[in-house]
Amino acid sequence: MHAVRFFLDHKADGQAFVKLDFTNAFNSVRRDCMWEAVALACLALLPFVLAAYGAPSRLWLGDKTLWSGEGVQQGDPLGPLLFCLTIHPLLSEGGCDIVTGYLDDIGLGDQVPRLVERIQALEVQASAMGLSLNHDKCEVIGLGPSELVQWQSSGLRFAVTNTRDASFLGAPLGKEGVDAALLANGELLEVIKPRLARMAAHEAFFC
Numbered sequence: 001m002h003a004v005r006f007f008l009d010h011k012a013d014g015q016a017f018v019k020l021d022f023t024n025a026f027n028s029v030r031r032d033c034m035w036e037a038v039a040l041a042c043l044a045l046l047p048f049v050l051a052a053y054g055a056p057s058r059l060w061l062g063d064k065t066l067w068s069g070e071g072v073q074q075g076d077p078l079g080p081l082l083f084c085l086t087i088h089p090l091l092s093e094g095g096c097d098i099v100t101g102y103l104d105d106i107g108l109g110d111q112v113p114r115l116v117e118r119i120q121a122l123e124v125q126a127s128a129m130g131l132s133l134n135h136d137k138c139e140v141i142g143l144g145p146s147e148l149v150q151w152q153s154s155g156l157r158f159a160v161t162n163t164r165d166a167s168f169l170g171a172p173l174g175k176e177g178v179d180a181a182l183l184a185n186g187e188l189l190e191v192i193k194p195r196l197a198r199m200a201a202h203e204a205f206f207c
Contacts, residue, residue, distance in 0.1 A: 001171050007098045007109045008142050008163050008173055015097070016147055017109040018119065018158065019168060021137035022126065025104040026079065027071035029086050030130035034072070037085040049082065070130060086129060090122055105169055112147045115140075116154040141166045141173065 008017055022028070031053050038049050056069035072079035080103055091101045096118055098109035108115060108122075123133050138158040143151055148160065164176035172181045196204040 001169060001173075003098060004100060004107060004109070004168050005173055011109070011142060012111075013144065014111045014147055015109060016112055016115060016143050016151070017098070017107060017141045018115055019139045019141070020106040020108070020119070020122075021134045022104055022131045023134040024071075025131055026074070026083055027068075028130045028132070029071050029083055031070060033129045034082050034086045037088065038082065041085050041088075049078070052076070052078070053082075087126075087131070090125055090129075093125075100168075102169055107168060112143070112150045112154075116151070116156065119156060139166070 004017060007015075011017075034053065035046065035049065038046050053072070056067040057073060059066040059068055072082050076082075084101075084103065087101070087104075087106075091099050091106065096108045096110040096114065098107070100107040108118060110118070119133075126133065135157040136159075138156075139161045140151060140156075140158045141161050142163050143160055151158075151160070162174075164174040166173040167177065167181070172178050
C-alpha cells in the first residue's frame with residue numbers, strides 16, 4: 001500500500017497505475033501449471049501436492065457429483081501458496097516501474113504505453129495458466145488528460161478512477177479517501193456489533 005501511494009504521489013508525467021482482476025482466479029488456475037511451479041520452487045513439496053491435487057476432486061451437491069479438476073480447493077491452507085507460486089512469473093517478468101502482488105490482487109505502474117504493452121503480454125501469459133482478466137473490474141488510476149487519450153486508444157476497457165477515489169487492497173490511495181473509508185468501515189462495525197454480542201468473547205474478537 002505504501003509503495004503504491006508513494007508511486008502515485010511522485011509519479012512522473014505520463015505515468016499511471018493499474019489494478020488487475022482475474023475472473024474466479026483461485027478456481028481457474030491450471031493444475032499442471034501449479035505442479036510445474038511447485039517443482040521449480042520446492043521439489044520436495046511436489047509429492048504432497050500431487051497427493052492432494054494429482055487427480056480431480058469429487059464434490060457433492062445434493063445427489064449430484066461434480067468433478068473439480070482445476071484450481072485450488074477453497075479452505076485449503078496450502079491454496080494461497082500454490083496459487084502465488086503459479087502466478088509468480090506474471091510478476092517477476094513485469095518489467096514495469098512498480099509491480100505489486102498480494103494473492104490475486106495485482107498492480108502495475110509505469111508510462112501508459114509501457115503499461116498497455118505489459119498488460120497485453122500479461123493477459124496472454126495468464127491465459128496459458130487458465131486465468132482471464134476481467135476487464136470490467138480492472139481499474140486504471142492517475143491518468144492525466146493527455147494520458148487518457150492514449151489509454152482510450154489502447155482498447156482496454158478498464159474503469160478510469162481518480163486517485164482521490166481509488167483504493168487498493170481495501171485501503172484508500174489518496175488522502176481525500178481516508179475520511180470516507182473510515183466512515184464506511186464505522187458503519188459496517190455498527191451493523192455487525194449486535195451480531196458480535198451474541199458470540200463468545202474470544203470468537204467475537206477474532207471475527
